[in-house]
Amino acid sequence: MSLAPIGIIGGMGPQAGLDLAQKVIAETKANNDQEHLPMVLLSYGHLIGDRSAFIFGDPIPNPGIAIASVAHQLEQFGVQVAGIPCNSAHAPQIRTIMQDHLKHVNIKILHLIQETIDYLRQFTPNITHVGCLSTLSVHRLELYKSALEEANYTVVMPSEDVAENLVHRAIFDHDFGIKAHSSPVTPKAKKMVLDAIDHCHQKGAQAIILGCTELPLAVSNTKDVYLIDPARALARALIRETYPEKLNPLR
């Protein structure tokens, strides 16, 4: 293998792995199959415990250990740079253990949340007020909130009521939620996400991070506010770190 493939640690969930791979393809300058970038996706959800359950106290092994073992396998197949399309896998208590277990492995694991902040800076250089919609666990972990504050943004989070009764339900409801019905997304789920966006916009947000891989399925564009897709940010970062000349211009 002459070219080092881009690595994806997938399975958290399996759809999110494919979504990231899809965005790597979409962000690559290529006119035919041969011009696309080499990519390895290991979808090994069976090995990796539930990240939210671990964070909220379930007595299961730290998922960072299993994630590191998948990264190690990727490295054995020539991967030097990889991404993890899962927000809660980036909680410090998981990420730190993963890095500890990769001390002697020559692979760079990009940071989904940091890359999202970098992308936000590039894509919307003149804004100051940023919101974030996500599942309740990412919301309560404040992963994006603390990263945004560190980057000197004014953070505009949805109220607990909106986070729980609009966003979380739009993602998880068994009858109309996006996890259960994604093609197409139900009008009800879509409206709930749009209402949550509107709520943050009313509170002053100029851009909103869609901090859950299901959310970009429901909404892609709005007139009033920039929507930021972390998977797109990570896909672009994977290309930038491996084959920067193949990265599509930002649009």
Add this chain to the structure above:
Amino acid sequence: MSLAPIGIIGGMGPQAGLDLAQKVIAETKANNDQEHLPMVLLSYGHLIGDRSAFIFGDPIPNPGIAIASVAHQLEQFGVQVAGIPCNSAHAPQIRTIMQDHLKHVNIKILHLIQETIDYLRQFTPNITHVGCLSTLSVHRLELYKSALEEANYTVVMPSEDVAENLVHRAIFDHDFGIKAHSSPVTPKAKKMVLDAIDHCHQKGAQAIILGCTELPLAVSNTKDVYLIDPARALARALIRETYPEKLNPLR
């Protein structure tokens, strides 16, 4: 790795690899990330020459050799069963060379076209007349036509005019074709595919194989005729050959 992962030889094109992975997920009995099946996708389009170009005489190496080298890598990841989501890679002059190069490698590569015929038999047991829409190269190779005849079906192919001016254009046209515009598919491309389906139906087809990975994006169901998606057939076969207890019932 305790469980042998399902293997996908992707990159032909990159989207078709993701489409197959997507269908493996959709056909798996699973209630959470941990219950999904392990899967390795190697998207190595850069290594594998254009299949149609080779078949129609371009002086490039037989793509079967590169495909075999990717299969060999999969085997090193513990893969025992893999699929190739590319119709023209199943032309005998490519498939035979691939198998020659895998003589001493312990991996089973399922046959997309044979699996499609098996799926057709199971899914629509009482029909006799079957058509197939595809790109012009697969059409002219008669890959599905000969396999259907061998399985004692009466084959109802579209006319050359329909194959070229409706189906091939709906896939490849730069302005409105499915390769250029897939989300959403343009109304024009969709209508052309539906007209081609109607044409085969008028000629007596009871089921129609959508022998190009782009076609299921344009149409999923019709009232008059069964539509058969080879990627779905291959996804189901991959599960059947590895973890049959996890295969969703046929519906």
